[in-house]
Amino acid sequence: MRQWNQKPTIDQVARLCGVSKTTISRYLNGKFEFMSDETRDRIAHVIDELDYRPSNFARSLKSKKSGLIGVVVADIQSPFSSMLVKGISDLCNKLGYHIIIFYSDEDPDKERDYLESLIGDRMVEGLIINTTGNNDDLLTELGETCPIILAERAMRVLSFDTVANDSYSMTKEALLHMDEAGFQTIAFFTQPIGCNSVRRARLEAYRDFWHARRTGEERVFELESPSADRCLRSFLDHHNDPNPGIFTVNGVTTLAVLKSTSRLGLKIPQDFGLCGYDDWEWASLIGPGITAIEHPTYQVGAEAANRLIARIRGATGKPRLIQIPSVLHVRGSTILNGSSHLGR
Amino acid sequence: MRQWNQKPTIDQVARLCGVSKTTISRYLNGKFEFMSDETRDRIAHVIDELDYRPSNFARSLKSKKSGLIGVVVADIQSPFSSMLVKGISDLCNKLGYHIIIFYSDEDPDKERDYLESLIGDRMVEGLIINTTGNNDDLLTELGETCPIILAERAMRVLSFDTVANDSYSMTKEALLHMDEAGFQTIAFFTQPIGCNSVRRARLEAYRDFWHARRTGEERVFELESPSADRCLRSFLDHHNDPNPGIFTVNGVTTLAVLKSTSRLGLKIPQDFGLCGYDDWEWASLIGPGITAIEHPTYQVGAEAANRLIARIRGATGKPRLIQIPSVLHVRGSTILNGSSHLGR
DNA sequence: TTGTACGCGTTATCAG
DNA sequence: CTGATAACGCGTACAA
Numbered sequence: 001m002r003q004w005n006q007k008p009t010i011d012q013v014a015r016l017c018g019v020s021k022t023t024i025s026r027y028l029n030g031k032f033e034f035m036s037d038e039t040r041d042r043i044a045h046v047i048d049e050l051d052y053r054p055s056n057f058a059r060s061l062k063s064k065k066s067g068l069i070g071v072v073v074a075d076i077q078s079p080f081s082s083m084l085v086k087g088i089s090d091l092c093n094k095l096g097y098h099i100i101i102f103y104s105d106e107d108p109d110k111e112r113d114y115l116e117s118l119i120g121d122r123m124v125e126g127l128i129i130n131t132t133g134n135n136d137d138l139l140t141e142l143g144e145t146c147p148i149i150l151a152e153r154a155m156r157v158l159s160f161d162t163v164a165n166d167s168y169s170m171t172k173e174a175l176l177h178m179d180e181a182g183f184q185t186i187a188f189f190t191q192p193i194g195c196n197s198v199r200r201a202r203l204e205a206y207r208d209f210w211h212a213r214r215t216g217e218e219r220v221f222e223l224e225s226p227s228a229d230r231c232l233r234s235f236l237d238h239h240n241d242p243n244p245g246i247f248t249v250n251g252v253t254t255l256a257v258l259k260s261t262s263r264l265g266l267k268i269p270q271d272f273g274l275c276g277y278d279d280w281e282w283a284s285l286i287g288p289g290i291t292a293i294e295h296p297t298y299q300v301g302a303e304a305a306n307r308l309i310a311r312i313r314g315a316t317g318k319p320r321l322i323q324i325p326s327v328l329h330v331r332g333s334t335i336l337n338g339s340s341h342l343g344r
Numbered sequence: 345m346r347q348w349n350q351k352p353t354i355d356q357v358a359r360l361c362g363v364s365k366t367t368i369s370r371y372l373n374g375k376f377e378f379m380s381d382e383t384r385d386r387i388a389h390v391i392d393e394l395d396y397r398p399s400n401f402a403r404s405l406k407s408k409k410s411g412l413i414g415v416v417v418a419d420i421q422s423p424f425s426s427m428l429v430k431g432i433s434d435l436c437n438k439l440g441y442h443i444i445i446f447y448s449d450e451d452p453d454k455e456r457d458y459l460e461s462l463i464g465d466r467m468v469e470g471l472i473i474n475t476t477g478n479n480d481d482l483l484t485e486l487g488e489t490c491p492i493i494l495a496e497r498a499m500r501v502l503s504f505d506t507v508a509n510d511s512y513s514m515t516k517e518a519l520l521h522m523d524e525a526g527f528q529t530i531a532f533f534t535q536p537i538g539c540n541s542v543r544r545a546r547l548e549a550y551r552d553f554w555h556a557r558r559t560g561e562e563r564v565f566e567l568e569s570p571s572a573d574r575c576l577r578s579f580l581d582h583h584n585d586p587n588p589g590i591f592t593v594n595g596v597t598t599l600a601v602l603k604s605t606s607r608l609g610l611k612i613p614q615d616f617g618l619c620g621y622d623d624w625e626w627a628s629l630i631g632p633g634i635t636a637i638e639h640p641t642y643q644v645g646a647e648a649a650n651r652l653i654a655r656i657r658g659a660t661g662k663p664r665l666i667q668i669p670s671v672l673h674v675r676g677s678t679i680l681n682g683s684s685h686l687g688r
Numbered sequence: 689t690t691g692t693a694c695g696c697g698t699t700a701t702c703a704g
Numbered sequence: 705c706t707g708a709t710a711a712c713g714c715g716t717a718c719a720a
Binding site (some may be wrong): 364405 | 691
């Protein structure tokens, strides 16, 4: 194995060509207009020979442009985040940027550390953030330093361009579907809401639905995974309705409910109807098929990247909220009298 | 909003402190030993005041160290890759590196482009690659430029440290389990094998198992998703065995088989036994529970990062193959006479 | 204990 | 058409 550090520089190329580095630089930046064909060919040859590549550090030092975009996502476990990142990545690469990635694991402290390191380093030209929701202040401050786009999760104030799905209206739509399907008492199962704007919006839709269409107390269950069984049982034991239903705030919650269902030996939709966010691949395979909201996170990522790069390139204007539409897939879990033709 | 480009430099700090930038530089690098407490405090104060951060570009230009590690993964869709990346990310961050990420989508051309751009840019200090398997030559060449670690998928020659799971022995173990469970004709369902070392190893284990324990022809099915139904039917129609079984090469294939099963109205394990790689979250929820091999990809990523950083920091020695052990979870899909207590 | 002066690899300005 | 020369922001011998 050779040494790893013997990279040819523009000076060497210049010397070998018998011209000055200015000319090489011109060549590199495509300014052939002021260059004899002969020198150009010579340069091309030498560059090829040496396998010379200009140093991006030096370039960045001059231009103050790194071509780097920082991305901070909260939770990589969910397929959701993967697609978000993929959307961002594809678009950035297409437009000539690289992405540097961080996973905050829903931990505001980690998020803070990462953000500070990204910005402190002065390496990234912009930031796309799927925020935990607990660092609004820091974000606002960082917004002074470089453009920021929020992906999926908003801040309390619309300080930056925000690309998100239409949580509120889609949740409403799903609940109305359950209503029409004949489910009376509908509970809202969620992960801890905290500062999470998405969960907030979905809860709000639930509340509005409830107050418009139902009486009595709302049924909101915040579950940590260990307590899912308890929540589920508690909900099912305390209503007097032949057709209870559950709306789950996201795929993780749906999974938790399904696991409980399995442990408690319950049946869907006989024991309760189920409908919720995130149409993951297996949703159609479990039991009678789970009614789910498909939410195009790839597009959210792509659009976020688009906006960011536009801002980096100088776009101005007020922060905008960009809504990406979702789709409801109705399956057996919300069909009361249908035959569960799909599963066992 | 302020301008984004007014970053203070070391010179300004120096001027404000009334010292030379050498002193500031010393301060930044923790050489307090030769510095009066007074100047040190003054510097600390001014730096804080200006919110000054040294430029990483300039630093990299001098030191030729970017603190950046390139990561190329083949397929982000699978939870597998997410955890791999997470493992890499966590470890790199802990050790002070940032990661730049690319998704090749199993496309050798994309992979090639990304690798070239990463290396060409001379920005990364090392590379972790989950290779498509079609760019061995390029990789070997790049190995001259910077350290490389292969994650999960090996090259045909062990040119670089490779961190992978123990595909061969684990596949054997799973097949022996099926054997003992009473499955006679066992088929091997896989995505296109191509140059993928992981799929190759698993297939080899299947072949060895078959030749040691069975007679007649092996049953290997390479399925693209649209053909899954056909493969499944073809397999089930052409054997005379009351207890056929299927081994799936990975989670994607398992999912494809499950979808077909559902479409064709088949039952597991009554119609066939199923066992395969990748113990994704839903594996225990579908039907009677799917027997699956859990494969700690997070650890693969973490270990790969560990090795890479060791190499970057100068570790020498022959390329090593590091095997990470997996675990087989037996569930209803391979229990012939058990009651499917878990599902419906 | 602190400062001077130069180099890292590139680009931009201006002069030929 | 081409070439000096001066930045960019930082680190570091060497000098004081």
